[in-house]
Amino acid sequence: MKMYDEKHIKNVVLIGAAKSGKTTLAEDMLFEAGIISKRGSVEERNTVSDYHEVEHERGNSVYATTLHTEWRDYKINIIDTPGLEDFAGEVVSSIRVCDTAVLLLHAYNGVEVGTELIWDYVDRYNKPTILAVNHLDHENANYHQALDQARGFLGHAVTIMQYPVNQGTGFNAIIDLLKMTMYRFPAGGGKPEKLPIPEEEREQADNLHNVLVEKAAENDDALMELFFEKGSLDEDELRLGLKIGMMKHQVFPVFCLCAKKNMGSGRMMGFIDNVAPSAVEMPPELSEEGKEVPCNPEGLTCLFVFKTLLEPHIGKLSFFKVLSGEVKAGQELYNEKGNTTERLNQLFITDGKNRQPVERLRSGDIGCTLKLKNTFTNHTLNEKNFTAQIEPIHFPPPKVRVAILAKNKGDDEKLSEVLAEIHMEDPTLEIEFNRELKQVILHGMGDLHLAVTRWRLEHIYNMEVDYLPARIPYRETIQKPAMASYRHKKQSGGAGQFGEVYMKIEPYYDGMPVSKEWPVRDTEEIALNWGGKLVFNNCIVGGAIDTRFLPSILKGVMEKMQEGPLTGSYVRDVRVTVYDGKMHPVDSNDISFKIAGMMAFREAFHQAAPQLLEPVYDLEASAPDVMMGDIMSELQTHRSVITGMDSGTSSQVIKARTPQAELDRLYAALRNVTQGKAKVKAVFAEYAPVPADVQKKLSEDYKKVEQQNGTH
Template sequence: MKVYQTNEIRNIALIGGSRSGKTTMAEAMLFHGGIISRKGTIDDKNTVSDYRDIELERQGSVYASVLNSQFEDCKINIIDCPGVDDFVGEVITALRVVETAVITVNANNGVEVGTEVGFRWAKKTDKPVAFVINQMDHDKANFEETLRQIKQLAGGAVTLVQYPIEGTGFSAVIDLMKMKMLKFPVGGDAPEVLDIPADEQDKAEELLNVLIENAAGNDESLMEIFFDKGTLTEEEISRGLKLGIINRGIFPVLCTSAKNDQGINRLLEFIKINFPAPNEVAAEKTTDGKELICSKTETPIAYIFKSTIEPHLGEMSIFKVYGGEFTEAMDLLNPNTSSKERLSQILSIAGKNRDKLERVVAGDIAATIKLKNTHALNTLNVSKNSNDIVAPTIYPDPKFRTAIKAKNSSDEEKLSAILTDMKKQDITLQVQYSKELKQIIVSGQGEQHINVAKWFIEKANKIEIDLFPPKIPYRETITKTAEAMYRHKKQSGGAGQFGEVHILIEPWTEGKPNQTKYPIRGTDEYPLSWGGKLIYNNCIVGGSIDARFMPAILKGIMEKMEEGPLTGSYARDIVVNVYDGKMHPVDSNELAFKLAGRQAFREAFKNAGPKIMEPVYDVEVMVPADRMGDCMTDLQGRRAIVMGMDSEGDYQIIKARVPLAEMNKYSTSLSSITSGRGMYTMKFFDYQQVPVDVQITLLKAYEDQEKDDE
């Protein structure tokens, strides 16, 4: 395969509504570029892009597929993304490495949730956007209405560069840059270029003027020419258009039928001429803020933006070259893991199709296999040359958590291996074994995201699993002082056991002086791995307990801190003063004091106004204004405290604090309240005391569970 130079490369992401035709469009683009000789379809389950079993079964994309096509001397790398919001991680992955987002809009449905979500992410990542109104062949296609909705979504920057001729089905468009009519031959291929019919002339000229004004508006020198001559040449329009596209001052609109292969050839040409090359947009940065100049003469540096696990090949790493050029067999260094790697092969990929490349230059996208310790979001440098690390892509925090367990305990090991593999290719899927909860917690972007994980485990790997709501990591603490003593005594037969401990416990607060009614002879401060502290004061007078037993008492207390007396959760923020006790000349030993310490602590804790604390999250919800009331009612049912409100366009933003225990399946509820338009983020805020009624319920649940365990 040919080696393309930086200025001959265009990188695009196909994003937008589910079922708007992204995958079909990618297929048509590959067909036009001669990458495939036969076009597959979604119905026949043979597209290049949706080749994974799960995608064939769902008849829709789940993972972004990296593909490539060409137009004349230009290589067009295409990342075909899933449209469902739960797979937004793939959209973010793609937007990171492309210069332009192509948002497909279904001409039957107009702007959909997926269109809005796609546009929002393109805005967040500051990416240029072009809209393609697809499915124009459909009986119910409504170009004008769809265009109106796109303008409503994206504003005045929306600029037509083509429009369909009405009344003939979809067989021709007027192309404003060319000022020609493009007539589509039946069965696809390059359009016939004809003069604009007389009855379209006025409309075409009117729209051309809008296009020219928008194009000139992005470049002062063009503005001058425009004022001088009253018009611009095709080349001049193109120059202004490209600048406008780059700085998001223009969102061009084209129209196609991906299924019938109409308008695709012109779309590819438009991409080549008017979309920015990788070196024509803002430079990427390293973690130190250094700009990486996209040129093949720079030091080679590449960024792995995605990994996939391919049958028979193992982990495939897909990368974009941010600087320099890479050749086969190069020695590499991964500065993230300090791992030495070798670029055994460079592959140009399109779904399952792979072509070997001997080199790949700045701006291009390619893949490699057999890297030892390199995964998504890592940087590859040429051996020892540089320690620059490309700033990794930032993904939204997970929104949906579930606990997972193999139905058959003999599958546990296999399950954890599968989860590790899944995590490698799905960056927004998080898997964590919680030692505290003794559960494996899987979290992702929504219920559908988790269901895909479930599908892989159950269908592809044949392991039966249960999913259930995760336990909540509660904390226990005390609110007042309390004393307790415990005597551990066992004297049946042989050697006995004896230990007696008297303690006073107090709540600990940061900054409060460490003092108690007993004289402190020694103090130790233990920061706890689960947050908060334990202060251990030795207040023993007159040698009532030997110093050598003090660590054993602490050990007993710690055991109870790890499995708090109320609900078995971690306890925190407590001062323990050991002020008295008794020993037996023969029977006292460490075990006896450990048990005495443990029991004394448990007794004191119960009398010290114990309370349960729960994790509370800062939640920010974005809802369409007309669903605000329902959304508020739902939040109130979740014990939310509203902290503030804001608005953004047609959306309201609610900021609230919500206990984690109440956030179970929130993404699913919000989605149903807002018909999929709502979005939210959540971040841990702090631990807060649970209300009395909740505490009572939790205590009872723990008691019942303890009884069951007995």
């Protein structure tokens, strides 16, 4: 393969809503460049990009796929991404390492839900962006409506580069305002005929060309002076102005496509070559310490791993971007996070599942290597004496959760290993081994994300699993003081067991005054691992219980607090005062007082108006105004308390407090009533009392389980 310098390597990411045509456009770009001899289609399941079995089965991209073209002395690296929110992690990592985003808009659907969600990530990383209006052959194609929606969404930075002459089922021609040429495509697509702009289009084309010139000039003072001096700009000056505007996010050039028929991709590739910035022209990457790491071809080698993929029969693939210097096959680089030196025995550029070996890759290029032992996504590989650790990709937090269980109990250990592998590939799928809830919990981006994970477990790892509702980490506390005593007495031939404890328990709060009922000899304040506090007062006088048995009483109380009497949940915010008791000179021991303390606490707890607490989240849901009524109705249906409303630029934001027990169902309900247009985020706020009817049901359910297990 030909070697390209850093100025002739362009990295683009194809983004857009599902069915906007990203995978088909990628196929066009490879075909136009001669990388493939025949174009595949999503329907026939033979595209270069969507090559995984799960993608063929679902008819949608699930993985981000790296590809490349070589077009007119430029190398264009392409990453084709999924269009569904459930696979946003694939999109975020791809946007992070590419230098230009190509945002596809459907000529009939315009700015869709997926478009808005994906744009948040583009905007966060401030990536130069090209808009491509696709499906211009759709019978209801409406280029101007899509353009108006884009302007309403992105503002006046939306800049027309091309417009269609005859959109709809007969679409075959585009007016290009940079070249001031009409491109007319043959019936089957492919290389267009270059023609003069028709007379009936001349006035509109001239007007739009003048707007384009002014847009290019306003991004640079020197170009503005030239514009005032000459009254126009030549093509090279236009390109420079557009590049500057793109890098400032003040120009989003609009191109026209019919990817299905291979119309328009070649012209857009030429623009990417000549105008879209290369990595060396982009702002430098930042290290975790905030230091700049410029794309320096003469610098020491620095690679950033942005994706990890496990391929059957191949092993682990690590995809990276060369941020500095040059990497060579066989080179050894140091991974500080993995505390290891890795040898990159082979280097590849990839087109889907096809890998082409290369000897070296220069700054700004994207490649992959095999079988790095201790290097994963977000790791940096450096040449000796180069210590920068690149700021990691911040993946979106998961939104839904489910408990997972292997159907075959013998597969429990294997399931843990497999889930760790899947998380290594997909950081947005989080695995939680929750000891409190006694469940393995998967946290995912949505129901589809979890469904695809299940598919992978069953079809790739041959492992049958069940999905169960994830339990809620309730807490228990009390609402009033109570007193109880318990005598533990056991005689069994030899030495017996005896311990008697009198205690008082009270609701605890910070700043609570010291008890004056009995003189407090000693106080221990314990910050509980699960939140809240336990305050333990020793008020024993006259040697009723030897001091050495107090830690055993505390241990018994703590054990019961880890499995509360009401629902088996953790207990919090209680003050325990041991004020009397009895012991036996022979039969008293630590175990006796541990049991006596545990049972006295249990009996007192039931008399102290026990209260079940549930985790409550601060939730924000933003959506268009017309959907506010439906959202508020769903919130109230799911025990949410609305706390406020704010107005956004094109939407309303509802704020609410929602119990975690309702969150998973609420996410699904909001996605349904808003057709996926609601953006929802939730952050833990506090523990709050559950309604009395909910507490009663949960307590009764717990008692039934205890009785079935013979522990009540």
